[in-house]
Amino acid sequence: MPKKMEALSGLRAKFGSTVRKRYSRAYRTLKTARECPSCASLKLKRTASGIWTCSVCGYTVAGGAYDIVPAKTA
Numbered sequence: 001m002p003k004k005m006e007a008l009s010g011l012r013a014k015f016g017s018t019v020r021k022r023y024s025r026a027y028r029t030l031k032t033a034r035e036c037p038s039c040a041s042l043k044l045k046r047t048a049s050g051i052w053t054c055s056v057c058g059y060t061v062a063g064g065a066y067d068i069v070p071a072k073t074a
Helices: 003-008 017-031
Strands: 044-048 051-054 060-062
8 A cells, every 4th residue: 555545544445535635634634733822833633623732832822723723614
């Protein structure tokens, strides 16, 4: 299996391409490095749905489920 498909390990052909694309987009958004608003380090990680915590300074902030700033819906 190619390295770029690791996130899709459980989504095979039976789920369809649209579901795989949506899942990979959400997973990529979730796993990107984010800057802490307090100490400016790139160690801001999601601890629960909508809870983001910096592992350097311990700063905790509430945000969106997949991103610290929720996406705007058109």
